[in-house]
Amino acid sequence: MAPLWPWLGALLAAPLALAGKSGDAVPKSYIVEFSNPHLATDSFISTLTRNGIPISLNHDLSFDLFHGGSFNLLGNTDNEAAVVKKISGLPYVKNIVPVREVHHSKRSTSNVRDASLAAPGQHLTRRGDHYAPGSNDVPHRMTGVDKLREQGYLGSGLRVAVVDSGIDYKHPALGGCYGEGCLVAFGHNLVDDTEDPYDDCDGHGTHVSGLIAAQPNAYNFTGVAPNVTLGHYKVTNCHSGATTDRLMQAFKMAYEAKADVITCSIGGYSGWSEEPWGVLIQNIAKAGVPCMIAAGNDGDAGMFFASDGADNKGGTGIGAVNNLMVPMILNKASYVSKNGSANFGWSISGDKDFVNGTYQLYPLSLDSSVENDGCEALPADTPDLSKKIVLIRRGGCGFQDKADNAIKAGAKNILFYNNRPGTDDFSFTVPEIVGMGMVPTNTGVEWVNLAAKNTSIYLHMTSKKYASSIFFNEKNNQAGGFVGDFSQWGPTNELMAIPVVTSPGGFMLSTYPLALGGYKVETGTSMATPYFAGCVALLIEARGKVPAKTVQTLFAANADPNVFHDGVSAYPWLSSVAQQGAGLINAFDAVNTKTILNVSSIGFNDTEHLAPVSFSINNTGSDIAVYNISHVGSATVYTLPDDGTTIPHPFSSGDFMENVNKHASLSFSARRIVVRPGQTVVVKVSAIPPQGLNTTRIPIYSGYVTLNGTNGDSFSIPYLGAGTAMRNVTILDTKHGENYFKSSESKDPIKAGQMFTFAGANGSANDISSPVFERQLSMGTARLEIDVKSSNGTIVGSLPNFPMLYMSRAPYSPTEHSWDGGLADGTYAPAGTYSIRVRALKIFGNPANDSDYEVVESPKFNIRYAGNNMKARSLDHQV
Ligand SMILES: *[C@@H]1O[C@H](CO)[C@@H](O)[C@H](O)[C@H]1NC(C)=O
Ligand SMILES: *[C@@H]1O[C@H](CO)[C@@H](O)[C@H](O)[C@H]1NC(C)=O
Ligand SMILES: *[C@@H]1O[C@H](CO)[C@@H](O)[C@H](O)[C@H]1NC(C)=O
Ligand SMILES: *[C@@H]1O[C@H](CO)[C@@H](O)[C@H](O)[C@H]1NC(C)=O
Ligand SMILES: *[C@@H]1O[C@H](CO)[C@@H](O)[C@H](O)[C@H]1NC(C)=O
Ligand SMILES: *[C@@H]1O[C@H](CO)[C@@H](O)[C@H](O)[C@H]1NC(C)=O
Ligand SMILES: *[C@@H]1O[C@H](CO)[C@@H](O)[C@H](O)[C@H]1NC(C)=O
Ligand SMILES: *[C@@H]1O[C@H](CO)[C@@H](O)[C@H](O)[C@H]1NC(C)=O
Numbered sequence: 001m002a003p004l005w006p007w008l009g010a011l012l013a014a015p016l017a018l019a020g021k022s023g024d025a026v027p028k029s030y031i032v033e034f035s036n037p038h039l040a041t042d043s044f045i046s047t048l049t050r051n052g053i054p055i056s057l058n059h060d061l062s063f064d065l066f067h068g069g070s071f072n073l074l075g076n077t078d079n080e081a082a083v084v085k086k087i088s089g090l091p092y093v094k095n096i097v098p099v100r101e102v103h104h105s106k107r108s109t110s111n112v113r114d115a116s117l118a119a120p121g122q123h124l125t126r127r128g129d130h131y132a133p134g135s136n137d138v139p140h141r142m143t144g145v146d147k148l149r150e151q152g153y154l155g156s157g158l159r160v161a162v163v164d165s166g167i168d169y170k171h172p173a174l175g176g177c178y179g180e181g182c183l184v185a186f187g188h189n190l191v192d193d194t195e196d197p198y199d200d201c202d203g204h205g206t207h208v209s210g211l212i213a214a215q216p217n218a219y220n221f222t223g224v225a226p227n228v229t230l231g232h233y234k235v236t237n238c239h240s241g242a243t244t245d246r247l248m249q250a251f252k253m254a255y256e257a258k259a260d261v262i263t264c265s266i267g268g269y270s271g272w273s274e275e276p277w278g279v280l281i282q283n284i285a286k287a288g289v290p291c292m293i294a295a296g297n298d299g300d301a302g303m304f305f306a307s308d309g310a311d312n313k314g315g316t317g318i319g320a321v322n323n324l325m326v327p328m329i330l331n332k333a334s335y336v337s338k339n340g341s342a343n344f345g346w347s348i349s350g351d352k353d354f355v356n357g358t359y360q361l362y363p364l365s366l367d368s369s370v371e372n373d374g375c376e377a378l379p380a381d382t383p384d385l386s387k388k389i390v391l392i393r394r395g396g397c398g399f400q401d402k403a404d405n406a407i408k409a410g411a412k413n414i415l416f417y418n419n420r421p422g423t424d425d426f427s428f429t430v431p432e433i434v435g436m437g438m439v440p441t442n443t444g445v446e447w448v449n450l451a452a453k454n455t456s457i458y459l460h461m462t463s464k465k466y467a468s469s470i471f472f473n474e475k476n477n478q479a480g481g482f483v484g485d486f487s488q489w490g491p492t493n494e495l496m497a498i499p500v501v502t503s504p505g506g507f508m509l510s511t512y513p514l515a516l517g518g519y520k521v522e523t524g525t526s527m528a529t530p531y532f533a534g535c536v537a538l539l540i541e542a543r544g545k546v547p548a549k550t551v552q553t554l555f556a557a558n559a560d561p562n563v564f565h566d567g568v569s570a571y572p573w574l575s576s577v578a579q580q581g582a583g584l585i586n587a588f589d590a591v592n593t594k595t596i597l598n599v600s601s602i603g604f605n606d607t608e609h610l611a612p613v614s615f616s617i618n619n620t621g622s623d624i625a626v627y628n629i630s631h632v633g634s635a636t637v638y639t640l641p642d643d644g645t646t647i648p649h650p651f652s653s654g655d656f657m658e659n660v661n662k663h664a665s666l667s668f669s670a671r672r673i674v675v676r677p678g679q680t681v682v683v684k685v686s687a688i689p690p691q692g693l694n695t696t697r698i699p700i701y702s703g704y705v706t707l708n709g710t711n712g713d714s715f716s717i718p719y720l721g722a723g724t725a726m727r728n729v730t731i732l733d734t735k736h737g738e739n740y741f742k743s744s745e746s747k748d749p750i751k752a753g754q755m756f757t758f759a760g761a762n763g764s765a766n767d768i769s770s771p772v773f774e775r776q777l778s779m780g781t782a783r784l785e786i787d788v789k790s791s792n793g794t795i796v797g798s799l800p801n802f803p804m805l806y807m808s809r810a811p812y813s814p815t816e817h818s819w820d821g822g823l824a825d826g827t828y829a830p831a832g833t834y835s836i837r838v839r840a841l842k843i844f845g846n847p848a849n850d851s852d853y854e855v856v857e858s859p860k861f862n863i864r865y866a867g868n869n870m871k872a873r874s875l876d877h878q879v
C-alpha cells in the first residue's frame, strides 16, 4: 500500500511559498460578494477607506456571474475580526469569507463546431490519419478515445482553458509558440499579472496540457484532443500554492475568453458546496461551460474527504485509474555478467548522483520477493561495500532505515529495486552516500536471479548529469486499469457522490518543460482531470454544445465501474461509488449513446432523509427503446474503524471491508420501460439500506442501477447513501484525547479557577499565558463557534475569526486556538471569570437550533491583564 500520508512526501519535496496547509485561511485576505451588482470594487474600497477601514484590491472578481472581489486588510492586524464583522454588516455586502490556500493534486512517481457534423453517418467520411493515436497511447484504448480519433474527432475548433502552474509553450509538442494561431493561443499569468503564462520551472501545467493536446512526438503519444486551442491561466509559481481568490479570477478570465471547457488540477479540503470558488464554478457550469476539478490524491485518508471545487454540482470531480502500461523515462546505464550485457534504466534519489564508473553489484538478499530487505543490521561477514553498489528491495521498513544499515557496513552507493510498478521519486538526508536511486522491479529481479546463480554483475554507471535517457513501456500487471489507491474518496459532507467519474491518471506520459527534460511520467488525479477535459472537447465536437449537466450525465451513464483494488491486489466486489463514482469513462459510448439521463448519480441521502428518487430517460434515437432496469451493489464501506474512534480511518487499515456484501434493496416504479423516439420517461427508485450494520461507524452503501436497452444502449447510474443519520455523527470527540482546553504554558488541561494573565491590546508583558482549545474535527461542520462565556452564563463574544464556516474534517495534526482576551468585535473581555464554549453544528443541523450543536466547554477560569487598565486601550481599537 501507499505510505500513510503520500502528500507529506510531496510537501517535503517541494517547499511551498505559502506557510499553511491546503485549505487553510490566508490571514488578512477576504473574498467579498456584493449584493449590489452595480457596485464597483474601487468605490467599495474608497467607501471603506473613508470609514476608517483601509483595504486594497487583490482581484476584481466582478463579471456576469459574480459580483465582488478579494481584498487585503491594511494596517493594524489586532482588530482584523472587528473589521471583518463591520464589513459583513454593510448593506451592500452579501458575504465575506476568508481566502483559502489550495495546492496541486499531484503525486510524484517517476469556436464551437458546426453541429451538423454530429449527424450519424458523417463520422466515417472524416477519417483523418494525421493524428492517429501513437503506439504509446494506451490510455486512449482504455477510454474509447482511439475510436473517436479514428472517426476524425480531434477537438477541432474548441477552446480548452487550463488553470495551473504555467506552460512551456516553446515545447514543439505544445506548438512551439504562444498567441493567436498557436496551439496555446490565450491565457494570463495571474502570479505576475502579465499576459505570458510561460513556465520552465514547475512543470505541472506543462504535463497537464500535453495530456489534453500534445502533438505527435518522439515518444509516440498524443494528447486526447490535439486540435483544440489551449488557454493557460498560470495561478502558481514554481512549486508554490495558490489561493481561492486567484482561482476565481482565473475561472472568470477563462470564461470571458470564451473557453468551451475549463479544467483545474488544484484543490484544498472542504467538502461543502458553499465555498466561493465552488459557487463560482456552479455558476459557470450553469452558464454552459463544463468545469472539471481533480478529486485529490489523499486516497489513503479515507472517506468524506471531498476536495474544494469538486465538492459541488458544477465542478465535475475526477478520480484516477491507472494506465494499463507503466511508461518510464530513466537514466540509461548498462550492466555486464557472464550471461552477456544489456542496458537498464535508473532514477535518481534527490541529488545523489553516481560517479562515472564500473561497480560490482551487491544484492543484500538472493530472494527477489524478500519482504524486509536491509531492515536489520547487515551480517558481520559482509564484505567492504565502499566500492560496490548495494542492491536493496523496497518494502518492510523505510528507505532511510535500509540506507542506514548499508552505511554502517560501509556503503557509498545504493540502488533500490521497486516492489510496485515504475520507479518513484524519493530523497532524504544521507551525507555518507554518493549515489542513490531506484530501478524497476524487473531489473532488480533479473539481477537477483543472476546473483543467485553465483554470477557476478558489474554496472557501468554514467552520472545522471551526462546520462542519456532510456524509455520503457511495461505492462502494469499489478494495478493497471484499476482506480489508483491514491485517488481521493468522497462523498461530500452532505452525501453527494464524489468523484463523478474516473479517467486515466496513474502512470501518464506527457510533455514537460524542455529545461526539465521535455517529457515525464506522472501519477495523480491531476493527470486524470485534463484527460477528461480532452474527452469533453471530443464530445462537444461530436454532439454539439450540450448543457454542462448533460456532459456529466453522458459520461457517467456510459462509464464502466470496476472492482476494488488496494494498490496491490484486486477484490471480487465492485468498489464503492465514494471512490470510483460512475467508473472509468468511455468517451466513444458517451458520444454515441442515444439515451440521455437527467442525473449523473442517485443520492439516497441518510436514513433521516431517505426518500424515493426520480430520474428521467430521454430517447433521442429514431427507434423505440425498451430498457430493462436492475441494479448491482458495490462494497458497503464503514467510514469509521471498529475501535470506537471517530475520525474516518485510512484505507491501509483493512477493516473497512467487513460488510462489503451487504447491499441495499432497490425497487423501481417499473422494471421494463418503453421510451418512444423523442420521448422522456420518468423512473422512480426507492431504497432500503442494508440491514444489520453498525450505524455508529457510518456505513456507506452504494451500487449501480443498470439499464439495458433494446437499442443497444446499456448503461448504469451510480447510487449512494448512508446507513445512519448524519445528524448523529460525532464531530467534536472528547473521548479520545482531542478537543480539550489546555494552558499555553504548561500544556496541561485547564483546571477550574486557574488564572491566566494576558498582555492586552497594546500591552506586552512577561509571564503571559492563555487558555488554548486544541481542535481535531472528526467530521466536517458547516459552522464552528468558539465563544467566551461569563460566569453568569451570558455569552460575552466570540474568539476572533469565529464562527468559522464550512470546515473540513481533520486529516492532520490538531489545530490550536488560543485566547488572549480579544473578542471578534475588537473589544477585550474585562478581567474576571469565564469559560470557553465550543460548538460545532451537526451535519444537516439547523443553525438556529441549539440542540443541533455538539458542545464542549472548559472549566471556569480567571483572567487578568498585565499592566494598565484594559478598557481604556480597547476603545482605541474600535472601528
Ligand atoms: C516511436 O516509434 C518509432 C517508430 O516506430 C520507434 O522507432 C521509436 O522507438 C518509438 N519511440 C518510443 C519512445 O517508443
Ligand atoms: C487538425 O490540425 C492539423 C494540424 O493543424 C490540421 O492539418 C488538420 O486539418 C486538423 N484537423 C481537423 C479535422 O481540423
Ligand atoms: C561521464 O561519462 C559520460 C558519458 O561517457 C561523459 O560524457 C562524461 O564526460 C563523463 N564525466 C566525467 C566527469 O568523467
Ligand atoms: C541468461 O541469458 C539467457 C539467454 O540470453 C536467458 O535465457 C537466461 O534467462 C539468462 N539467465 C538469467 C539468470 O537471467
Ligand atoms: C440530503 O438531504 C439534505 C437535507 O434535505 C440536503 O441538504 C442534501 O443536499 C441531501 N443530499 C443529497 C445527496 O441529496
Ligand atoms: C431530449 O433530448 C433532446 C436532444 O438532446 C432534447 O432536444 C430534448 O429537449 C430532451 N427532452 C427532454 C424532456 O429533456
Ligand atoms: C458499533 O461500533 C462501535 C464503535 O466501534 C462500538 O463501540 C459498538 O459496540 C458497536 N456496536 C455493536 C452493536 O457492535
Ligand atoms: C443486456 O442485454 C443483453 C442482450 O439482451 C444481455 O446479453 C446482457 O446480459 C444484458 N445485461 C444486463 C446487465 O442485464
Ligand SMILES: *[C@@H]1O[C@H](CO)[C@@H](O)[C@H](O)[C@H]1NC(C)=O
Pocket (backbone or CB within 6 Å): 607, 608, 724, 725, 727, 728
Ligand atoms: C441518533 O442516535 C440515537 C442514539 O443511538 C438514536 O436514538 C436516534 O434515533 C438517532 N437519531 C436518528 C435521527 O437516527
Ligand SMILES: *[C@@H]1O[C@H](CO)[C@@H](O)[C@H](O)[C@H]1NC(C)=O
Pocket (backbone or CB within 6 Å): 790, 791, 792, 793, 794, 796, 832
Ligand atoms: C452577566 O455578566 C456580564 C459580564 O460578565 C454582564 O454584562 C451581564 O450584565 C450579566 N448578566 C446578568 C443577568 O447578571
